Amino acid sequence: MPDSIPHHSPRILRVALPTPLRRLFDYRPLREPPACGWQPGLRVRVPFGRRQMVGVVVECIDSSDLPPDRLKPVEACLDATPLPEDWLWLCRFTARYYQHSLGDTLHQALPVLLRQGRPLAGRMRERWQALPPSAEAEARLARAPRQAELLAMLRQHHHGLPTQAVLAQSFSREQLLALVDKGLVERLLDPLTAAETGAGRLLAEPALPLNREQAQALATVHERLEAFHPCLLHGVTGSGKTEVYLQLIEAVVARDRQALLLVPEIGLTPQTLARFRQRFRVPVVALHSGLTDHERLDAWEAAASGRAPIIIGTRSAIFTPLARPGVIIVDEEHDGSFKQQEGLRYHARDLAVTRAKHHAIPLLLGSATPSLESLYHAERGNYRHLRLTRRASRHAPARLELIDLRGRPRQGGLIPPAIEAIRETLAAGHQVLIFINRRGFAPTLACHACGWLADCDHCDARMTLHRQPPMLACHHCDKRRPVPDACPSCGSADLRPLGSGTERTEETLAALFPKVPVHRIDRDSTRRRDAFEHMLGQVRRGEPCLLVGTQMLAKGHHLPHVTLVVVVNADGGLYASDFRALEHSAQLLIQVAGRAGRASHPGRVLVQTLHTDDPHLRMLAQQGYDTLAEQLLAERRAAALPPYRFLALLRLESPKEEAASALGGEAAAMLRHWVAAHAPDVSCLGPVPAPMERRQNRYHLQLMLSSARRSQLHAACAQLTAWLEASPEARRVRWSLDVDPQTLA
Numbered sequence: 001m002p003d004s005i006p007h008h009s010p011r012i013l014r015v016a017l018p019t020p021l022r023r024l025f026d027y028r029p030l031r032e033p034p035a036c037g038w039q040p041g042l043r044v045r046v047p048f049g050r051r052q053m054v055g056v057v058v059e060c061i062d063s064s065d066l067p068p069d070r071l072k073p074v075e076a077c078l079d080a081t082p083l084p085e086d087w088l089w090l091c092r093f094t095a096r097y098y099q100h101s102l103g104d105t106l107h108q109a110l111p112v113l114l115r116q117g118r119p120l121a122g123r124m125r126e127r128w129q130a131l132p133p134s135a136e137a138e139a140r141l142a143r144a145p146r147q148a149e150l151l152a153m154l155r156q157h158h159h160g161l162p163t164q165a166v167l168a169q170s171f172s173r174e175q176l177l178a179l180v181d182k183g184l185v186e187r188l189l190d191p192l193t194a195a196e197t198g199a200g201r202l203l204a205e206p207a208l209p210l211n212r213e214q215a216q217a218l219a220t221v222h223e224r225l226e227a228f229h230p231c232l233l234h235g236v237t238g239s240g241k242t243e244v245y246l247q248l249i250e251a252v253v254a255r256d257r258q259a260l261l262l263v264p265e266i267g268l269t270p271q272t273l274a275r276f277r278q279r280f281r282v283p284v285v286a287l288h289s290g291l292t293d294h295e296r297l298d299a300w301e302a303a304a305s306g307r308a309p310i311i312i313g314t315r316s317a318i319f320t321p322l323a324r325p326g327v328i329i330v331d332e333e334h335d336g337s338f339k340q341q342e343g344l345r346y347h348a349r350d351l352a353v354t355r356a357k358h359h360a361i362p363l364l365l366g367s368a369t370p371s372l373e374s375l376y377h378a379e380r381g382n383y384r385h386l387r388l389t390r391r392a393s394r395h396a397p398a399r400l401e402l403i404d405l406r407g408r409p410r411q412g413g414l415i416p417p418a419i420e421a422i423r424e425t426l427a428a429g430h431q432v433l434i435f436i437n438r439r440g441f442a443p444t445l446a447c448h449a450c451g452w453l454a455d456c457d458h459c460d461a462r463m464t465l466h467r468q469p470p471m472l473a474c475h476h477c478d479k480r481r482p483v484p485d486a487c488p489s490c491g492s493a494d495l496r497p498l499g500s501g502t503e504r505t506e507e508t509l510a511a512l513f514p515k516v517p518v519h520r521i522d523r524d525s526t527r528r529r530d531a532f533e534h535m536l537g538q539v540r541r542g543e544p545c546l547l548v549g550t551q552m553l554a555k556g557h558h559l560p561h562v563t564l565v566v567v568v569n570a571d572g573g574l575y576a577s578d579f580r581a582l583e584h585s586a587q588l589l590i591q592v593a594g595r596a597g598r599a600s601h602p603g604r605v606l607v608q609t610l611h612t613d614d615p616h617l618r619m620l621a622q623q624g625y626d627t628l629a630e631q632l633l634a635e636r637r638a639a640a641l642p643p644y645r646f647l648a649l650l651r652l653e654s655p656k657e658e659a660a661s662a663l664g665g666e667a668a669a670m671l672r673h674w675v676a677a678h679a680p681d682v683s684c685l686g687p688v689p690a691p692m693e694r695r696q697n698r699y700h701l702q703l704m705l706s707s708a709r710r711s712q713l714h715a716a717c718a719q720l721t722a723w724l725e726a727s728p729e730a731r732r733v734r735w736s737l738d739v740d741p742q743t744l745a
């Protein structure tokens, strides 16, 4: 175990470096220790091969496997004090739990500028403030009329003026400095981010009076603000969960603690931020992908120093250090974007649980459609189960109406009853949302003469047909090619799009309803963030319109004028092989349905399906998500799947099929042998081909480990990664381990 006591003359520093290797590297300290002594958490610059790297000291020790004179010395210590302890703790935990290199974990959990070795300091802004008048000093301004004018201007601003504002009035910096020299003006420096707003009221607008359920939920969290206290806030869409977060944050900030709110990638919209900024007078720091590196560092520093009371961010914000943590809230906790699907495969919600426990603070997980994991914990009493069953607006969330796709003509994926309902809704002056989980024009292109389909050359997948611009594109490897004029197989010109994507539905609707604007929202149409916001602005003004979109549109947005939602095809998740597919598609359907009828008019939700008799879909439509979730939990228990059992997935990929399967076979044999002796509860399945075996011209195999005991699973994973790192064959095969995989793809 590392010591956290400053060590003034350790003989060796163990440093975590940003490499995939799961090990630390030993260096000799500088002759002069930093003023704080050597401690874990200090960044150092070290030689590594022929390069230099920025690493983090993790241990200060006195003996190494290598004799100290063979060790290279550290080149520089980059920090005056160690990086925040809570951050270091979380990174260590994460690396251990996900079996990832600690060096890479630390690297990824740092803002870019800190990775590069910049000092941890927020940028400052200059402010110039007039000092109390002094007749003697002012006498010296007699021959400097511009300086006198400047002083008069500054005196009108009791809190002083930033440099920019002074320069904008055609004064110069020299004039400012001259006044400072004469003792008439003071130069102050304020942090750029989250400057203290000073004493006074916390709220900029009054909180809403809570309804009974909201008040009950809030009171329950309040009961214990000084202890780990995990709660699941399970409330239907529009039931006022956000209002509960706002008031909880208010209580925490009033006690001079910080609140961290995690939201899904799609959820961090200017609209959401505006809601928080409107409520509070204290600064709200947002960590989103649009920040510059400097802004990100400023935000990190403001959080670490405790100056930022409220921090809102997406997945990676879980690694934000907090000087005085008071609560962690995860909104839409079931959302898939909380899990990172490459490199360090962490789940921010799960880390939020761990972190809240470590800090002994409350944790609030909010969702209308909680993950089966969180429901399971709520049912077993591990989490308090708080329910909000009523919407603040008059109308309950709409029921799903299943409509049968079989044997009916389709136009842009829509069948006549759906088109009729759209027509009626538009005629009543309302808006319609058409949800279709496929971007592009059509899922693929087919030859009607010979049956040829546009397959990707690099993947076991079809290429999607796009019209804007025209091309065939593979959504798995991003390969593109031009749309052929004739069938590459038989030469026939009878090539037709097969099925519908957002572009085709948009085109059909524009033809059917020429007078109504159609807005398409998917990854292709909203590459520019402001384009999306601009479009939403128009939609919120309320004129009748049609919205065609993928799940980008389904989540989070408040669209008060939408009264009809049409789901073009609900069947994607029903028969998918992945064990979470049903859970995720049920969550998505409820989220989409939740867009209807949020304001003064009731909503309707039409769900097109080929399987109106599917028992799961019927249960969801007739009895709702909670009943279906119970059923799915029972099925998971019977099948010994999460949350009843823990999984880890080893993925192997190689351009050569034999290389991947040879390594997979050896790893499995080694592991079976090892678990028999050391972790008998672990079972090992595979290696088997991944659901999409060939992707980007590489073969994908997987090996699944499962256990009812976390500790045994972890021991087996540690054994497996150590074995792979030592195996020479593993250098020719790319491999990764996914602990608690969200998908088996």
Ligand code: ADP
Binding pocket: 208, 209, 210, 211, 214, 235, 236, 237, 238, 239, 240, 241, 242, 243, 244, 392, 393
């Ligand atoms: P959720 O986060 O559960 O989807 P929101 O917090 O966004 O729900 O609330 C939905 C709508 O109801 C918002 O317009 C919000 O202002 C309103 N609302 C929430 N709580 C109350 C309340 N106690 N009184 C009146 N309106 C409320």
Ligand code: ZN
Binding pocket: 447, 448, 449, 450, 451, 452, 487, 488, 489, 490, 491, 492
């Ligand atoms: Zn053909």
Ligand code: ZN
Binding pocket: 456, 457, 458, 459, 461, 474, 475, 476, 477, 478, 479, 696
């Ligand atoms: Zn492909």
